Amino acid sequence: MCAMTSPRSLSEVWSEAEVVRKSFPHSFSDQIVTDIYGNVEQITKQVLSKKESKRYIFDQRVDDVVTSKWFGYPLMLLLLVIVFWLTMTGANLPSRLLSSGLFAFQDQLTLWFQWIGAPAWVHGILVLGVYRTLAWVIAVMLPPMAIFFPLFTLLEDSGYLPRIAFNLDHIFKRSKACGKQSLTMCMGFGCNAAGVTSCRIIDSPRERLIAILTNNFVPCNGRFPTLIVISSIFIGGAFAAPYSGLVNALAITGLILLGIGATLLVSWLLSLTILKGEPSSLVLELPSYRRPQIGAVIYRSIIDRTLFVLRRAIIITAPAGALIWVLGNIHMGQESMIAYLAHYLNPFGQLFGLDGFIVMAFILGIAANEIVLPILLMSYLSTGYLQDFASLDALRTVLVSNGWTWLTAINVLLFTLFHWPCSTTLLTTNKETGSKKWVLLSFALPTLTGLTVCFLLTQGARFLGLV
Amino acid sequence: MKKTQRIDPLADLAPGSVCRIVSLELSGLLRRRILDLGIVPGTLIRCIRRGPSGDPTAYLVRETLIALRSEDAAQISVRTLLNGEECV
Amino acid sequence: MNLTAEQKRVLWEDRFGISLADGQIGIALAGNPNVGKSTIFNALTGLHQHTGNWPGKTVDNAQGAFLYEQKSFLLVDLPGTYSLLAHTVEEQIARDFLCFAYPDVTIVVLDATCLERNLNLALQVFEITPKVIVCLNLMDEAEKKRLMIDVPSLERELGVPVVATAARQGVGLTELKQKIVQVASGSLQTNPRQIVYSSEVEKAVKQLLPLVGSLANNTLPLRWLALRLLDGDRSFLESLSSYLGVDPCWEGLRCAQ
Ligand SMILES: Nc1nc2c(ncn2[C@@H]2O[C@H](COP(=O)(O)OP(=O)(O)OP(=O)(O)O)[C@@H](O)[C@H]2O)c(=O)[nH]1
Numbered sequence: 001m002c003a004m005t006s007p008r009s010l011s012e013v014w015s016e017a018e019v020v021r022k023s024f025p026h027s028f029s030d031q032i033v034t035d036i037y038g039n040v041e042q043i044t045k046q047v048l049s050k051k052e053s054k055r056y057i058f059d060q061r062v063d064d065v066v067t068s069k070w071f072g073y074p075l076m077l078l079l080l081v082i083v084f085w086l087t088m089t090g091a092n093l094p095s096r097l098l099s100s101g102l103f104a105f106q107d108q109l110t111l112w113f114q115w116i117g118a119p120a121w122v123h124g125i126l127v128l129g130v131y132r133t134l135a136w137v138i139a140v141m142l143p144p145m146a147i148f149f150p151l152f153t154l155l156e157d158s159g160y161l162p163r164i165a166f167n168l169d170h171i172f173k174r175s176k177a178c179g180k181q182s183l184t185m186c187m188g189f190g191c192n193a194a195g196v197t198s199c200r201i202i203d204s205p206r207e208r209l210i211a212i213l214t215n216n217f218v219p220c221n222g223r224f225p226t227l228i229v230i231s232s233i234f235i236g237g238a239f240a241a242p243y244s245g246l247v248n249a250l251a252i253t254g255l256i257l258l259g260i261g262a263t264l265l266v267s268w269l270l271s272l273t274i275l276k277g278e279p280s281s282l283v284l285e286l287p288s289y290r291r292p293q294i295g296a297v298i299y300r301s302i303i304d305r306t307l308f309v310l311r312r313a314i315i316i317t318a319p320a321g322a323l324i325w326v327l328g329n330i331h332m333g334q335e336s337m338i339a340y341l342a343h344y345l346n347p348f349g350q351l352f353g354l355d356g357f358i359v360m361a362f363i364l365g366i367a368a369n370e371i372v373l374p375i376l377l378m379s380y381l382s383t384g385y386l387q388d389f390a391s392l393d394a395l396r397t398v399l400v401s402n403g404w405t406w407l408t409a410i411n412v413l414l415f416t417l418f419h420w421p422c423s424t425t426l427l428t429t430n431k432e433t434g435s436k437k438w439v440l441l442s443f444a445l446p447t448l449t450g451l452t453v454c455f456l457l458t459q460g461a462r463f464l465g466l467v
Numbered sequence: 468m469k470k471t472q473r474i475d476p477l478a479d480l481a482p483g484s485v486c487r488i489v490s491l492e493l494s495g496l497l498r499r500r501i502l503d504l505g506i507v508p509g510t511l512i513r514c515i516r517r518g519p520s521g522d523p524t525a526y527l528v529r530e531t532l533i534a535l536r537s538e539d540a541a542q543i544s545v546r547t548l549l550n551g552e553e554c555v
Numbered sequence: 556m557n558l559t560a561e562q563k564r565v566l567w568e569d570r571f572g573i574s575l576a577d578g579q580i581g582i583a584l585a586g587n588p589n590v591g592k593s594t595i596f597n598a599l600t601g602l603h604q605h606t607g608n609w610p611g612k613t614v615d616n617a618q619g620a621f622l623y624e625q626k627s628f629l630l631v632d633l634p635g636t637y638s639l640l641a642h643t644v645e646e647q648i649a650r651d652f653l654c655f656a657y658p659d660v661t662i663v664v665l666d667a668t669c670l671e672r673n674l675n676l677a678l679q680v681f682e683i684t685p686k687v688i689v690c691l692n693l694m695d696e697a698e699k700k701r702l703m704i705d706v707p708s709l710e711r712e713l714g715v716p717v718v719a720t721a722a723r724q725g726v727g728l729t730e731l732k733q734k735i736v737q738v739a740s741g742s743l744q745t746n747p748r749q750i751v752y753s754s755e756v757e758k759a760v761k762q763l764l765p766l767v768g769s770l771a772n773n774t775l776p777l778r779w780l781a782l783r784l785l786d787g788d789r790s791f792l793e794s795l796s797s798y799l800g801v802d803p804c805w806e807g808l809r810c811a812q
């Protein structure tokens with residue numbers, strides 16, 4: 001029992017207010033807003049004066065191109081290709097320098113360990129496990145991120161992103177979703193967990209859920225390195241030097257488009273089934289273009305974003321590298337633990353054109369997508385004798401000697417694009433939706449998509465005798 | 468100030484033309500959102516451009532560019548002003 | 556308002572996830588989306604909240620501290636909102652903080668290039684708290700668009716300090732900090748302009764006001780409370796009962812649910 005300290009309860013006053021509201025000649029809240037704007041206009045009349053300015057014309061001219069019937073869509077594609085092309089060709093040299101530097105240092109480390117007389121297993125865990133994996137992550141991830149993030153931030157600061165939403169809204173409307181979903185997908189490029197949180201900008205709860213559930217269909221920064229490396233080896237690598245960069249950029253762009261296509265398709269299917277409903281409304285502000293401060297953007301995106309993501313990757317990779325080394329060196333009968341696990345998973349993997357090691361790497365990658373490729377390589381290496389894999393050629397040799405074909409490569413690319421979200425994203429989804437059901441669905445949707453696509457491709461290729 | 472007397476849905480407004488809001492037939496949260504953005508009866512609004520596939524459309528209201536879908540803009544009644552009468 | 560420092564600390568921690576240290580002055584950064592709140596937040600606190608030229612970049616509260624004139628301040632960066640009548644999750648976060656966290660000072664950041672839409676929110680904030688500073692940001696952009704704003708007369712019209720800034724370039728931030736100190740300490744009195752409603756609205760408010768009086772222990776301005784109830788904003792009602800439910804001086808309200 002609770003003492004009534006006030007004579008009227010909230011609900012009583014609420015119903016009283018309802019009576020007054022209903023007796024109001026027209027809509028009460030309309031009147032309030034209109035009155036506020038009346039007050040506002042009185043103020044601005046006193047304080048604001050305008051002169052002709054060319055600034056508005058500038059904005060208009062840019063929008064004339066950026067949102068035009070003919071250039072609107074091609075320009076978005078072109079920007080995507082340019083961003084990836086710059087990222088990949090620009091990252092090439094620094095990646096190579098970094099890896100040769102870091103692996104040269106590994107030899108130095110080995111010498112030191114021998115000098116102080118450390119036991120072999122200590123050297124194994126720390127140098128061959130932790131250090132080698134970290135060197136890999138840094139060499140492969142740092143350069144592309146240090147190029148991609150500043151480029152993306154420049155686009156974001158200029159005011160282009162809302163135009164993307166403006167251009168794409170009608171396509172999302174056909175999928176019975178909201179154009180702002182494209183903004184949340186842009187955030188997903190950086191990090192899917194951030195993408196899921198950014199879905200708060202979508203007004204309709206139904207469309208917001210759709211955006212959350214499908215965010216993982218755009219590859220985040222943790223997945224880019226895998227896409228870039230595999231595509232460089234197996235797709236770009238098939239072409240001569242001046243073209244390989246462009247071919248790579250096109251391949252990655254193609255994958256992104258596939259992801260966008262899957263997003264639209266799945267959004268539409270969700271709208272027809274469990275999240276039934278019609279598209280609601282769109283109210284989107286298109287801010288004026290602002291000139292980005294280039295120096296500040298580069299500094300900020302490298303310090304805040306690149307190093308932040310790298311740190312996260314390192315924190316997760318270091319123990320994973322140690323674990324893989326240990327598993328690779330503990331033997332159960334003839335086989336190392338890791339080979340044993342891989343053999344166990346292999347039949348499942350083969351069904352989808354993958355192998356046991358790949359499946360295991362993806363499963364461990366639930367901790368963070370960044371570690372999928374390093375783990376995969378460490379596992380291959382822990383059973384073989386190859387030591388030097390500082391160059392892409394060496395890497396290619398490792399993969400091919402483990403039975404990779406072009407089909408394996410494409411399946412890995414597709415499965416990187418379409419598989420379960422990382423643990424951080426799952427936790428964020430849980431926080432945002434507050435329900436295990438939606439978390440489960442956000443896990444199942446991309447996974448089922450990936451398995452289906454890989455299965456059909458693999459069985460099709462085998463049936464046609466292509467591999 | 469001369470005005471044409473015709474009342475049209477905002478969605479029918481051609482890019483470049485200016486009009487004055489007469490009333491909103493929208494309901495719920497959307498109505499509220501539109502009002503909050505300063506689209507209240509009496510406000511001048513200029514149609515700026517359509518998206519690459521004809522929808523949504525961007526309107527200039529109180530110095531800001533707001534994009535609306537045609538279904539929603541169809542539920543806002545406006546009175547078109549003669550060319551050059553007033554500027555937004 | 557009526558809260559003790561300890562009650563407020565608990566309220567901020569439990570309901571908004573913000574840890575207010577002892578003796579720290581809590582400041583809210585409110586404003587329309589994309590007006591530069593996070594940029595100002597970063598400039599004052601030295602932190603690195605993400606910014607971007609599109610509405611909706613920030614979707615959650617962020618906190619950061621700074622020292623000025625030997626005083627410690629806790630700045631809370633809020634998601635952008637077009638009005639206090641919230642629609643989306645992120646706007647609700649901003650609305651709830653402004654209405655139910657009772658910050659010591661509220662800074663309303665305005666985009667100088669679209670004053671009208673921004674003043675709409677400022678006037679609404681004026682209705683709930685007198686301790687307001689208006690920060691007129693993006694002055695460089697307004698200059699480029701050749702919009703002339705008479706800052707002293709805007710200050711007179713609004714009845715609160717107005718600081719013109721270009722946050723990205725760091726212009727005007729020292730003055731902003733000075734005003735924060737002055738308003739927080741009470742050495743600068745503010746008297747925010749109150750909205751004048753049309754007579755029908757005023758009449759309705761008068762009708763309801765006596766009933767509302769018994770609801771609030773002066774925690775929220777009665778007139779404003781009456782207006783919101785008349786508005787019929789359900790999400791606000793939910794927030795109202797949820798926040799008042801945790802506050803011991805609102806015991807009587809629990810019976811309503
Ligand atoms: N030219 C100029 N640009 C600015 C200024 N202040 C902020 N910006 C830019 O405006 C954009 C928006 O800034 P934010 O700080 O993200 O805005 P916000 O108010 O936090 O936006 P939401 O989080 O979406 O509500 C960014 O691209 C900033 O770089 C300024 O004074 N002048």
Ligand SMILES: [Mg+2]
Nearest residue numbers: 592593612613
């Ligand atoms: Mg922000």
